[in-house]
Each structure stands twice: as C-alpha cells, then as structure tokens.
Amino acid sequence: MLLRAEGLYKAFDNITVLNDITFHVNPGEVVSIVGKSGAGKTTVLRCITGLEKCDKGVIEINGKYICSMENNTIKRASKQQLYEVRKDLGMVFQNYHLFPHLTVAENVTLALTEVYKMPKSEALQKAKAMLTQLDMGDKLDQKPFSLSGGQKQRVAIARSCVTNPKLLCFDEPTAALDSALVLDIIKIIRNLAKEGMGILIISHDEKFVRDVSDRILFMVSGKITEELTAAEYAKRIRD
DSSP states (O other): OOEEEEEEEEEETTEEEEEEEEEEEOTTOEEEEEOOTTSSHHHHHHHHTTSSOOSEEEEEETTEEEEEEETTEEEEOOHHHHHHHHTTEEEEOTTOOOOTTSOHHHHHHHHHHHTSOOOHHHHHHHHHHHHHHTTOTTOTTOOGGGSOHHHHHHHHHHHHHTTOOSEEEEESTTTTOOHHHHHHHHHHHHHHHHTTOEEEEEESOHHHHHHHOSEEEEEETTEEEEEEEHHHHHHHHHO
C-alpha cells in the first residue's frame, strides 16, 4: 500500500469538512475522488500533501507518516520527517503554478537544483528527458505565457515527475482543457501508472475519471459515500 488515509477529520470554524475519510492507493493504481464543489475533495488533497493539517486521523505515504494516532491523540510528523515524506510526493495544481519569469526548463529544474542540490547540468539533462517524454522537448526555452493550457499542464507534470515521486496528486487536471487535450492527459496518467507510480486525482469530471481511473470514490458533504471500480461505474452508466 502506497498511501493510507484512515479516519480523517477536519473542521473549519466548527463546520465539519471531512468526516471519517478512509481510503488507500496502491503502487501503479489510479484512484479518483469525485464530488460537487464544497464536498471536501480539495481539503482531502491538501491534508494528504501536508498543505493542511487534519484534526484527527492517520496519513501514511510509502511507510512514512504525516500524522498518526496515539491514545486518541494526533501525532504529527516533524519538519524533517515531513520533508522526507514530501520526497515521495508530487503535486500538479489546477492552475499549474508555473513561475512566469522562468523558462520551461528552469521551471522543471528548480526543485532539483534548489531542494535536492543537484548540479545544474545534471538537472537540465533530467528535465530534457522528462519534457521530451511528454512531447515538450522543443519548448525548453519558452516562457509559460507562450504555452497553451495543455502545454502548461505537461510542464507542471514534468516538474512533479522529474523528482521521481512515488505518489502523484492532481487537482482538477482537466478543468481548463478541451476534449482532445483531455485524451492526452489520460494517456500520460495511465503511462505513469504503468511505470508503478500511484496516482490520486481530485475531480468533478466524472467522464474523465471513469476513463482514467482504476477506482472511483464518491464524496458528499465531507464523507466518502461509495467506491466503485471503473468497470462497475461504466456498467452503471450503461444500465
């Protein structure tokens, strides 16, 4: 098991946003959480990635804990422990979060040189290989403003994948893409899963998650109300 989330609770201003959320992701598996706006999907993702602290529950990624429970009290990872967990995590944000003043190559190499202290020449070699794999090898010197939405998405994926994460998280990956580009993103995600990467997707696009996912979790008002395999979901639609 690559990701284990168990009994997650989170409240904002005494309003419960997550209510006993439990699920898992295995290596090489694509799991999607779907639900309407306000269901709590993004809060789940922010807790999993350590951007938000849950009030209660267990989050374990590749055998390392972001938080755990001891005697009904939450125990959180230290700053150093969280740093180690995040080495196994990649995140692709809905709005890409590319640095506008940096080139494509610089955006992709930034974490390698600044966080992992990799020599620039080695980082650039890794970035070129990853961008070429994503059909962006001819865009190394371009700035984000010159790219289409689909191209920005590929750069964001390259930036996350170049550090070789075990778990890659997507927040609404198809929100700004047309149907042709969505097919490209499906292909990219499935290829990453074939290489053994675990994928967690947050989306409201049920057609997309049906086509890309191994399992789909349905979320309503802070609770996971149902879990279906892609085949079960497709059968339900047909019937």
